[in-house]
């Protein structure tokens with residue numbers, strides 16, 4: 001049996017916060033592959049990016065996602081860029097996948113105060129965020145069975161909508 005729900009979306013969409021709330025609602029455990037990667041590597045994601053680079057991080061992430069999809073039966077949040085891996089996208093076929101979307105302004109606001117996101121640590125985080133959203137939107141949509149715009153919702157409201165979305169979800173496209 002796979003996860004009850006898999007959550008994808010860009011940084012700041014609320015995958016971690018909403019994933020935990022959704023797990024509480026459903027009475028299941030929560031797991032976040034970003035934490036799994038840090039446990040595997042024995043260091044913070046920002047240190048992996050700085051020390052070994054993004055490609056090394058993506059390889060660790062792909063393994064962590066495969067493992068979590070195989071043995072976690074609660075709510076599973078993936079790292080924001082996990083869908084960049086074709087192997088991961090294939091593993092998500094027939095899984096209940098919730099895509100949490102966030103607009104550029106709100107996403108930049110939510111992530112703006114944190115230095116823990118290496119991909120957004122450059123000189124113009126807003127432009128980086130915009131490019132990231134444009135590049136990844138089709139990939140999030142490819143794997144999602146349900147999409148929720150989180151811009152005007154509090155995290156607990158997003159979790160409630162996710163429960164409805166999971167109930168009425170349509171299968172992801174190939």
Ligand SMILES: Nc1ncnc2c1ncn2[C@@H]1O[C@H](COP(=O)(O)OP(=O)(O)OP(=O)(O)O)[C@@H](O)[C@H]1O
Pocket residue numbers: 009010011012013014015016017018034079080110111117150151153154155158
């Ligand atoms: N719907 C929301 N409304 C207001 N604030 C939110 C909402 N969702 C998340 N946040 C806030 O935005 C920040 C980022 O949320 P969170 O860490 O859950 O994002 P994430 O999708 O897991 O990001 P990452 O990909 O970097 O792990 C947190 O401070 C969180 O409290």
Ligand SMILES: O=C(O)C1=C[C@@H](O)[C@@H](O)[C@H](O)C1
Pocket residue numbers: 010011034045078079080081082116117118119
């Ligand atoms: O969007 C991304 O590529 C990332 C999001 C985070 O969840 C982490 O997985 C990491 O910071 C990379």
Ligand SMILES: [Mg+2]
Pocket residue numbers: 015016017032034
């Ligand atoms: Mg997170």
